[in-house]
Amino acid sequence: MATLTAETLATLPQVAAARGTDLPVPAYDRSALRTGIVHIGVGGFHRAHQAMYLDRLMNEGKALDWAICGVGVLPGDARMRDALTSQDGLYTLVLKHPDGTLEGRVIGSIAEFLLAPDDPEAVLEKMASPDVRIVSLTVTEGGYNIHHVTGEFDAADPSVVADLADGAVPATTFGLVTEALRRRRDRGIPPFTVQSCDNVQGNGDVARQVFTAFARLKDPELGAWVEENVAFPSSMVDRITPVTTDDDRRLVAERFGVDDAWPVVAEPFTQWVIEDRFPTGRPPYEEVGAQLVDDVEPYELMKLRLLNASHQALCYLGYLAGHRYAHEVTQEPVFARFLLDYMDREATPTLEPVPGIDLDLYKRTLVERFSNAHVRDTLARLCAESSDRIPKWLLPVVRHNLATGGEVHRAATVVAAWARYAEGTDEQGEPIAVVDRLAERLQAAALRQREDRLAFLRDREVFGDLVDEPRFTEAYLAALDSLHTRGARATVEALVS
Numbered sequence: 001m002a003t004l005t006a007e008t009l010a011t012l013p014q015v016a017a018a019r020g021t022d023l024p025v026p027a028y029d030r031s032a033l034r035t036g037i038v039h040i041g042v043g044g045f046h047r048a049h050q051a052m053y054l055d056r057l058m059n060e061g062k063a064l065d066w067a068i069c070g071v072g073v074l075p076g077d078a079r080m081r082d083a084l085t086s087q088d089g090l091y092t093l094v095l096k097h098p099d100g101t102l103e104g105r106v107i108g109s110i111a112e113f114l115l116a117p118d119d120p121e122a123v124l125e126k127m128a129s130p131d132v133r134i135v136s137l138t139v140t141e142g143g144y145n146i147h148h149v150t151g152e153f154d155a156a157d158p159s160v161v162a163d164l165a166d167g168a169v170p171a172t173t174f175g176l177v178t179e180a181l182r183r184r185r186d187r188g189i190p191p192f193t194v195q196s197c198d199n200v201q202g203n204g205d206v207a208r209q210v211f212t213a214f215a216r217l218k219d220p221e222l223g224a225w226v227e228e229n230v231a232f233p234s235s236m237v238d239r240i241t242p243v244t245t246d247d248d249r250r251l252v253a254e255r256f257g258v259d260d261a262w263p264v265v266a267e268p269f270t271q272w273v274i275e276d277r278f279p280t281g282r283p284p285y286e287e288v289g290a291q292l293v294d295d296v297e298p299y300e301l302m303k304l305r306l307l308n309a310s311h312q313a314l315c316y317l318g319y320l321a322g323h324r325y326a327h328e329v330t331q332e333p334v335f336a337r338f339l340l341d342y343m344d345r346e347a348t349p350t351l352e353p354v355p356g357i358d359l360d361l362y363k364r365t366l367v368e369r370f371s372n373a374h375v376r377d378t379l380a381r382l383c384a385e386s387s388d389r390i391p392k393w394l395l396p397v398v399r400h401n402l403a404t405g406g407e408v409h410r411a412a413t414v415v416a417a418w419a420r421y422a423e424g425t426d427e428q429g430e431p432i433a434v435v436d437r438l439a440e441r442l443q444a445a446a447l448r449q450r451e452d453r454l455a456f457l458r459d460r461e462v463f464g465d466l467v468d469e470p471r472f473t474e475a476y477l478a479a480l481d482s483l484h485t486r487g488a489r490a491t492v493e494a495l496v497s
Contacts, residue, residue: 026108127180204234315382316417412475
């Protein structure tokens with residue numbers, strides 16, 4: 001067994017070969033890397049996606065001045081700091097193919113990691129460095145501090161209030177990025193580009209909105225400068241990346257002979273569509289499979305309303321029916337039919353044509369991807385943080401179809417399944433751990449819905465005025481009643497028949 005460090009890197013292919021497998025490692029001189037990107041929110045997805053694209057470029061002898069400095073903003077990010085620091089930023093990426101084939105490689109594009117709670121000044125000076133030209137983000141859908149109903153930056157959030165106080169040491173992503181931009185402005189250094197890589201519609205526009213809003217609250221003149229000078233390109237990102245488990249760690253050890261504290265597993269499919277707007281430069285991502293376009297919106301709407309919303313369409317119903325993995329749900333024909341019916345009859349009518357994409361093929365491919373048993377994507381992961389996901393991915397489909405006379409009863413069934421899931425027990429009486437920033441409030445509402453059938457839907461912060469839409473509430477209540485009396489599988493069977 002070999003530990004994963006810079007010192008052992010050259011020996012790892014031989015260690016893997018002795019076990020009858022391949023494990024490519026970085027072919028470039030990592031000591032020659034220069035940091036050009038600061039990435040906030042280093043998790044599995046970032047390491048399976050953006051860091052992987054950069055590693056591909058570096059293996060071609062390119063982008064060596066675009067290495068990544070990972071930044072953790074939350075105290076819990078200390079685990080990632082410890083894992084990556086102990087391994088000199090290296091980690092194993094394992095792609096799990098549908099036929100069971102495992103494809104591993106060691107990724108080396110992360111050159112360093114800083115934890116802001118430990119040393120905010122180090123993070124600020126790193127972002128203020130002229131070498132850094134991009135600050136990228138995977139801070140989750142809820143990390144942009146947007147009020148679900150008003151659509152505005154929530155200046156009343158306690159962490160934001162603390163960062164806005166005079167003399168405060170920045171602790172939030174907003175405070176850190178804004179202070180770094182202020183230092184660059186004052187030092188005559190061009191601003192870095194802020195690149196969102198989160199599953200948020202118009203993520204570049206959203207990033208512009210929230211960072212500009214915070215900067216204006218901190219200093220109106222600085223806010224105006226940010227709005228005028230900082231680029232916020234949008235992007236669409238796609239790769240199913242389950243949470244790393246101890247089984248994954250054992251797999252890397254047994255298959256490749258490598259002791260990796262935090263490997264990443266993912267499906268083979270990957271897609272990255274990027275708005276080409278980087279005033280201070282960017283890596284040549286298009287040379288390793290990314291799409292650089294003028295307008296990302298058609299691609300992101302396709303992904304959010306087909307892939308992401310379909311994840312919500314399968315996770316609650318599947319969990320209630322007794323499944324625990326995505327592939328178990330989609331391998332049941334009745335659930336696969338429900339997903340395709342949702343995509344064909346409710347989501348697709350809300351989309352404009354997507355350049356270069358065959359939507360029918362894309363939808364069939366989604367079901368095949370969800371059915372990959374080797375990825376073992378958990379339904380618990382897909383069901384988490386629903387109050388941030390459903391309003392951004394599914395409810396826009398509902399509102400479009402309500403306005404145009406389209407069908408809504410499948411999406412209404414998904415919302416009803418979420419309401420039933422939030423009660424905290426599945427159909428077998430097993431407890432459900434509801435993971436959501438609004439978990440306590442949502443669960444309290446869900447537990448009242450046997451008496452007040454619309455209790456869950458009355459949360460206007462999450463659902464807006466949907467409780468006032470009779471066409472939606474009729475479909476929602478029919479689904480909720482069916483879920484309570486007949487269960488998830490029978491409810492779906494009735495819909496697809």
